[in-house]
Amino acid sequence: MYTCSLERMEDKIKTFSRFGDAGHGGITRYSLSPEAIMARNEFRKRMEAIGATIEIDDVANMYATIPGSDPGAKRIVMASHCDSVKNGGNYDGILGVMSAMEVLETVVDQKIPHKHPLTAMIWTNEEGSLYPPAMMCSGIVCYDYLPEDIRSxxxxxxxxxxxxxxxxxxxFGEALEKSGFKGDKKYRLSPEKYQCYFETHIEQGPILEDNGKDxxxxxxxxxxxNYRLKFYGQTTHAGTFPMPKRKDAFYAAAQALCYLHEEIDKLGYPELVYTTGEVVCxxxxxxCVPDYFDFSFDSRHEDPKVLDQVLAIVKSCADKTWAGCTCKVEKAWNRDTVYWNKxxxxxxxEAAEELGISHMYIHSGAGHDAQFAAYMLPATMIFVQSKDGLSHCEPEYSSLEHCTEGASVMLNAVLKADAKGV
Structure with a gap:
């Protein structure tokens, strides 16, 4: 078994955390921004220093590849993103890039024999923080392989x-042209050139920490x-219109939201999560008394039958009158559970067991570029423990030891794929 370098990982974490440093312990690094370009140039510099060949496709995805012993073998790719949300942390996305870099650096430094070329990759605009949607460029590259409802x-x-x-x-197109990182479509990830896909990422939740696993x-x-619930009432003056005669859309939405929580919680599924994160008033x-209120409703679970039960409750809101207001329920989008290659x-x-690193099976509640890549290639992910489960915020933190362990697990898993195939 091989292990990655704690010292190299520490240096990468410190270096990349400077690109977009917001001054409060985290970063703001929008895709194709000057800060993201600094991160990309650092990636290029470090990968070229170990002899990797750099390729860039037409939507600025970057590929750094070291050769294997078989020049005709397909590549094994390890990927994630270097962009962040506003006032995000130093680990989301970029840890996967640094881990991929560390795998290549370790293979070169220790002269580890391998058959397949190995590629470290940066996806463009995973977060969609400046230019929506999220996972934009993995969606573009994997477009032909995506289910129709996602592809559109x-x-x-x-x-x-x-x-x-x-x-x-x-x-986004203008930013791409100005970035200096618009390359050639021929370099895109594809099943003709690549054998399989790995992505290391912070967990972004508390499950590993709560269970004492690294x-x-x-x-x-x-x-x-994801659905939208829209409530229609009547605007009147806040000081002159009697309370019993009002049709307050905000109050109607509040009643419906409480109803949703009460009814969905009765289902009794501990792993079910749901969120109202965006509102319009x-x-x-x-x-003014609000005449319109609109909120998002996001629910996630592995079993589609569970989601069907939740959706039935959500849709039932349209059959009721709320504080004198009508309700319309509209679908925004959905996705089925995406399973990784077994x-x-x-x-x-096996790699975690052989390295003696504590581990457990876990689902991903968050979306990642890997889920789109999985429609194109055999794919999987590795999670690293997140302190207090925090992510998409400046206190986001994963220990140096855990980050290096994640890279070591990926290294040895990649070597197994290299030797045994998929």
Whole structure:
């Protein structure tokens, strides 16, 4: 068994955390921003230093490859992203990139024999923080392999015209042209050139820590749905209209949300999660009774039958009158549970066992580029423990030891895939 370097990992974490440093312990590093370009140049510099060949595709995904003993063998790729959410942490996404770099550095440094070329990869715009949607470029690259209902959201032309959330005028396509990282479509990830896919990531939740485990052997990304619940009432003056006659859409939405929590909790599924994260209120004036209120509803679980039960409760809101207001329930999008390749999952589990690293099987509740890649290639993921389960915030933290363990597990799992195939 081989182990990665604690010292090299520490140096990478310290270095990459400077690119987009927000001054509060975290980063803001939007895709294709000057800060992201600094991270990409650092990736290029370090990978070229070990003799890797750099390729960049037409949507700025970067590939650094070292050769294997068989020049005709397909590549094994390890990937994640270097962009962040606003005021995010130093580990989400970039840990997967640093882990892939560390695998290549370890293979070169220790002269580890391997048959297949090994590739460390950066996906562009996974977060979608500046240019929606999330997982934009994995959606573009894997487009032909995605289910129809997902595919329709990642048309190349539409993605190039995605507008910045900051100014609503500049587009992703314009940022791509200006970045200096628009390459050639021929370099895209494909099943013709690549054998399988690995992605290391922080857990972004508390399950590993709560169970006293360092590494998560991920078996799937949970299925989910996202709906909008829209409530229609009547705007009146806040000071002159009697309470019994009001049709307050905000109050109606509050009643419905409490109903959803009560009824869904009665189902009794401990692993089920659901969230209301985005709201719209009109006219959103303190002297006006709201005539319109709209909230998102996101629910996630492995079993589609469980999600069907939740969805039935959500849809039932449209059959009721809430504080005198009507309700409309509209689908935004959904996805089925994506299961990782069982042989690759087994290699990850074997690698953790043989290295003597505490581990457990775990689901991913969050979406990742790997789930789109899995429609194209055999794929799997490795999770590293997150302190207090925090992510997408500046206190996000994973210990140096855990980060290095994650890279070591991936290294040995990759070597198993190299030797045994998929």
């Amino acid at each position: 959201g990642f048309k190349y032309e539409d993605m190039m015209n995605s507008k910045s959330i900051l100014d609503n005028t500049s587009t 590494i998560g052997v991920v078996d799937c990304v949970l299925g989910m749905f 009109h006219p959103c004036v303190h002297t 042989r690759l999952v087994g290699y990850v589990n």
